[in-house]
Amino acid sequence: MQGINIMATQRTLSIIKPDATRRNLTGQINAMFEGAGLRIIATRRLQLTQAQAEAFYAVHAERPFFKDLVSFMVSGPVVAQVLEGEDAVLKNREIMGATDPKKADAGTIRAAFAESIEANSVHGSDAPEAAAEEIGFFFAGIDITG
Numbered sequence: 001m002q003g004i005n006i007m008a009t010q011r012t013l014s015i016i017k018p019d020a021t022r023r024n025l026t027g028q029i030n031a032m033f034e035g036a037g038l039r040i041i042a043t044r045r046l047q048l049t050q051a052q053a054e055a056f057y058a059v060h061a062e063r064p065f066f067k068d069l070v071s072f073m074v075s076g077p078v079v080a081q082v083l084e085g086e087d088a089v090l091k092n093r094e095i096m097g098a099t100d101p102k103k104a105d106a107g108t109i110r111a112a113f114a115e116s117i118e119a120n121s122v123h124g125s126d127a128p129e130a131a132a133e134e135i136g137f138f139f140a141g142i143d144i145t146g
């Protein structure tokens with residue numbers, strides 16, 4: 001095909017949150033990523049410690065919901081994953097839907113599965129720079145097999 005392709009293969013960091021692992025939704029959520037053309041090139045199920053959850057969400061430390069968010073994120077296992085594909089950061093945000101499930105478009109993960117604005121089933125990096133940092137938080141280069 002001719003023309004300038006402004007899309008690029010990217011990587012982004014996804015987390016399937018405790019509300020979703022608790023309800024056994026990992027496979028259904030991963031099917032939505034794969035169905036939209038994102039490849040899961042690294043995956044790791046783990047229980048975050050309080051300190052790890054605080055560090056991951058440090059950018060939100062001053063927000064009124066920070067304490068609740070950290071408590072929620074340590075309430076059960078999470079699945080951290082690297083997703084790869086064309087425009088992966090934005091594409092993953094589209095697949096996830098809006099933070100508040102009441103505002104999420106039909107067909108998105110959060111519209112389908114989120115319980116609340118806090119227990120909203122998935123995290124996704126919001127920019128390529130954040131993605132690189134967040135991938136490094138969970139994975140070493142040797143863990144990622146593009």
Ligand code: GDP
Nearest residue numbers: 065068069098099117118119120122123124126
């Ligand atoms: P995201 O990028 O769509 O995940 O949204 P943000 O970066 O703004 O917020 C990070 C996470 O904090 C969200 O995914 C929610 O789990 C939680 N969160 C955001 N806003 C609120 C809020 O108003 N109340 C509560 N309790 N949690 C929130």
